[in-house]
Amino acid sequence: MFETLTKYRYKLWPDKVFGELLQKRWMENSVTVIVLVLTVLFFTQRINNFTSLANVSDTLREASELGFVVLGMSMVLIVGGIDLSVGSMFGLCNLIALYCVHVLALPIPVAIILTLLAGAALGAVNGLLVGYMRMRAFLTTMVTLILYKAVFDLLGYRWSVAISSVVPDSDAWDFIGSGSPLGVPTVTWVFAIIAVCGHVFITRLRSGWHVMAVGGNRRSSYNLGLKVNRVIASSYCVSGLFTAISAVFYAARLASPGADTGKGMEIIVLTSAILGGIRLGGGKGSVAKAVLGTTIVFLISNGLLRLAAPAGEGRIILAGILLLAATIDIRWAKNRHKAVEEFYVSPSYLALPPSPPTDLDSGSPYAVNDKLRKVEIIGLGMVESPEDVILDEEDNLYCGSRHGEIIRFFAPDHKRMEVYAHIGGQPLGLAFDGHKNLYACVGGMGLYRVTPERVVEKVTDETNRSMFSVVDDSRLRLADDLDIAPDGRIFFSEATIRYEMHEWPTDALEGRGNGRIICYDPRTKKTTTVLRDLVFPNGIALASDRQSIIFAQSWACCVKRYWFDGPKKGDVETVIDSLPGYPDNINRASDGNYWLALLGMRSPSFDLAMRKPGFRRRMSKQLPGDEWLFPNINTGCVVKINENGEILDALWDLGGQNHPMITSMREHRGYLYIGGISNNRIGRYKLENADPNFVSSSIYHE
Amino acid sequence: MSDFASRLKSLLFGSRDEQLSIPIMDGALKPNNALEEAPILCERRGLEDLAVAADGELYAACGPTIVRVGSDGVLTEVARFERDVTALAACPDGRLAAGLGDAIALDALRRDGPRIDTAAGQRLNAVNAIAAAPAGGLLIADGSTIRPYAQWCYDLLEKGRTGRIVACGADGRARNLAAGMEYAFGVLAEADGQALAAETWRHQLVRVGAGAKAPALANIAGYPARMTRAAGGGFWLTVFAARTQLVEFVLCENDYRRDMMRTVEPRFWVAPALSSGEDFREPLQGGSVKQMGILKPWAPPRSYGLVVRVGDDLIPKFSLHSRVGGRHHGVVAVAERGDELFVLSKGAGRILRLSVRQVSEGILG
Secondary structure (H helix, E strand, C coil), X not given: CHHHHHHHHHXXXXXXXXXXXXXXXXXXXXXXXXXXXXXXXHHHHHCCCCCCHHXXXXXXXXXXXXXXXXXXXXXXXXXCCCCCCHHHHHHHHHHHHHXXXXXXXXXXXXXXXXXXXXXXXXXXXXXXXXXHCCCCHHHHHHHHHHHHHHHHHXXXXXXXXXXXXXXXXXXXXXXXXXXXXXXXXXHHHHHHHHHHHHHHHHHHCHHHHHHHHHHXXXXXHHHHCCCHHHHHHHHHHHHHHHHHHHHHHHHHHHCCCCXXXXXXXXXXXXXXXXXXXXXXXXXXXXXXXXHHHHHHHHHHHHHHHHCCCCHHHHHHHHHXXXXXXXXXXXXXXXXXXXXXXXXXXXXCCCCCCCCCCCCCCCCCCCCCCXXXXXXXXXXXXXXXXXXXXXXXXXXXXXXXXXXXXXXXXXXXXXXXXXXXXXXXXXXXXXXECCCCCEEEEEXXXXXXXXXXCCCEEEEECECCCCCCCCCXXXXXXXEEEEEECCCCCEEEEECCCCCCHHHHHHHHXXXXXXXXXXXXXXXXXXXXXXXXXXXXXXXXXXXXXXXXXXXXXXXXXXXXXXXXXXXXXXXXXXXXXXXXXXXXXXXXXXXXXXXXXXXXXXXXXXXXXXXXXXXXHHHHHHCCHHHCEECECCCCEEEEECCCCCEEEEEXXXXXXXXXXXXXXXXXXXXXXXXXXXXXXXXXXXXXXXXXXXXXXXXXXX | CHHHHHHHHHHHHCHHHHHHCCCCCCHHHCCCCCCCCCCEEEECCCEEEEEECCCCCEEEEECCEEEEECCCCCEEEEEECCCCCCEEEECCCCCEEEECECCEECCCCCCCCCEECEECCEECCCEEEEEECCCCCEEEEECCCCCCHHHHHHHHHCCCCCEEEEEECCCCCEEEEEEEECCEEEEEECCCCCEEEEEHHHCEEEEEECCEEEEEXXXXXXXXXXXXXXXCCCXXXXXXXXXXXXXHHHHHCHHHHHHHHHHCXXXXXXXXXXXXXXXXXXXXXXXXXXXXXXXXCCCCCCCCEXXXXXXXXXXXXXXXXXXXXCCCCCEEEEEEECCEEEEEECCXXXXXXXXXXXXXXXXXX
């Protein structure tokens, strides 16, 4: 009962999606969006006309003004600095704009340009000190904060009466301050345009990338030849400029030279930027984050005001949010990869049918024996990790190695060897086509080919992307075994799309259908996925009807058959539903049957664990990998099967003294050649009653 | 529900990690191959306990028999019982006391000698160690009042806490020195009526007496078993298996553990074992995967061979090991006779003979 619940819980609830979503960069913004939605919901509940048109318009106007300053601050933060002087600059620029318009009665464009220049100049002072003089950003901008504030007080004292006594009569100025073309405030239009430009700048333009690079790693950027000083200085300049833009709109709207203008602004601005997800310390940030952060902070401070909360309370709440956001920012940056790891591994429910007996006296076709004990050893210590072995017509023996090479042992005695080809990734399954091209599935790389002239060519390393996958699964991660159809199509298995080759135990722990079978068609040069959601598909062999393949699924302990042509095209049938071990490569035998390697044996405790996903998840989190419960791959065997799923023979080496593990075997002229992925040797076993002329690689290509 | 509560607690207070961490073998427990390379005196399945009698003869419990172990390794049967002998001890008066699970034969070599099956008002159940008390009488370790000795693994996975140490006076009056222990295994007499006992599932030695129980040597890297006095002061402590994080983890996982005990054969459980590597259906841990045909000796041990020489001050001085991949695992008994040190590996069914002097010099350098 409880187990049935578990089964459906893991079938229906997509655990793995969370882990995959966490890897996405936009995930961080989505958290902020949720906060925004919650904020809006909260205040609409509390305040009557919070989302009314008038209120939204007012809100937008003020928020956009704040947005400019946040944008400027974000630029500084992305570069890795901080600008505390924005409040003072804002006040000063407001005063300058008002003085130009009210007292000097300059034309509006001239006044605006003068104000913007003043803002840029104020920012440039910061930029000069921090960027070129290499002073500390925090200290420097704090000093300029005080300095600008002092200048603001002096000028304000001198100018404010003059400013207040004149009311300018300018439609343009009013339009800037309170116009709403198409119902949206002027300032919002301008902000939107600048935000879009900013986004394009940061994400698409070279200089924007320089900004991100300098923030990400100053030294590397310097070594790369970027003008680090200039980038830093200009970011402060931009901050000043944006503050001035904001001040112009503010001046036009309120026409107030108040002594408190811009006081405490840096706190709100910083809160907005960090809440939006712009990292303190640089290298991460975007315009979208700045906009989101601004909106949230503005809604909160505005909402609190409307709720008639005392001014101090609002400040405390904002300060609290800043503290929280900064803490989360630091913790998240530090622990993100851990969180991804936590959520990425998501075991599923996998109930295997009972394991057939293997006991010596059980009468089972799998009964253990010592037939493989007398196996001859080839190349002991000369080769590491030969996952698959294959022989050509001239009896030369080929195998992969973990150094990324294909090794050739020379006929007739296989005592001498050479590196036949260097591929770079570990070759797994091997197959010859009719033109003596050697095809290899290469872990981490894809499907490769070595021509008779020993030229290494990439055949394919990607397939079509699945429609509904969260992550891009078009790249081949773990191509495993292959076989070639009579028309030249290559069918190969990809064991898992979620893990790298050395992480196979984690895939075993998940026990989910993470793998697929892929077809490469040399006529169209197209690669397509033909079967997906398979549990570690491994060995593949062309069946006798030449219209189907027989394939093994390792962790599911079963062998299936898939028709790619003919009347049963598209069908999948089970050949063997329960093996006592984990099947690996499949290859043809000379008598028309198939050799199947079992790379490891099932153990009851692991089988039980496969039915307990929660147990495995906790195990993967709480124990180091060396302590995990594993499928037992220290003992394996070779069995001979036919297309009806009958077991015809089993070859064991129980102690594993001579040939510790088995992942593949290849029959060739009366012998069985055996490979193993964690071995340092190749085994050779004399077969009784086998066709002495059988060459596995040529059977379908004559 | 309790599962959930403990999980919540561990989430909040992080106690789970602490439960899962195990001490590493370091210092006096630094691994060596002394046990693995030790000369084999004799080999027979079912060897269980050792005792050197007052006359200097070495006796061993083996299956349902008691055998005399000759210096040449020849085993001579001297007594036979209707069931397995689970403990053996030599008394100063020359008699041998033998534990028979739920009874004790006080004079084991005599047919129809006196027996006791009840002590301190409670039936004996899993007598697994006996020691002679200095003032005459016996100290008895009764591992569990629920599970027989052969089912010690059940007791571990059921988190048994019914072990007791009984002091049986020369006059036949018995009293519990300690009860409710998380398995009682070895026992050793101390001065003033106290005793040292192994509380195995808590990986510690405790000093028991007068109803009080105090830790004496805590946080042992394995499961402590029988102890034997050593000539130079202190004692030899056998540790029949080493701890692994996986077993500690499974002990926290009630659901998995219950299902495993219900559906899986005991020899394939995720649990410490006396020997391993004989069947591929045994559980395998990541570190135990053979690479290039070699099983790493530092792989997580399903079974292990370990004897610790503990000093008078209860501080381990040195230790003898048979590491992962070795044969001499599951050591449950040690006997010392002059310079000879006999080590009984139950896992391999062997008695090993070493020289105390050579061993201590070899390891301490």
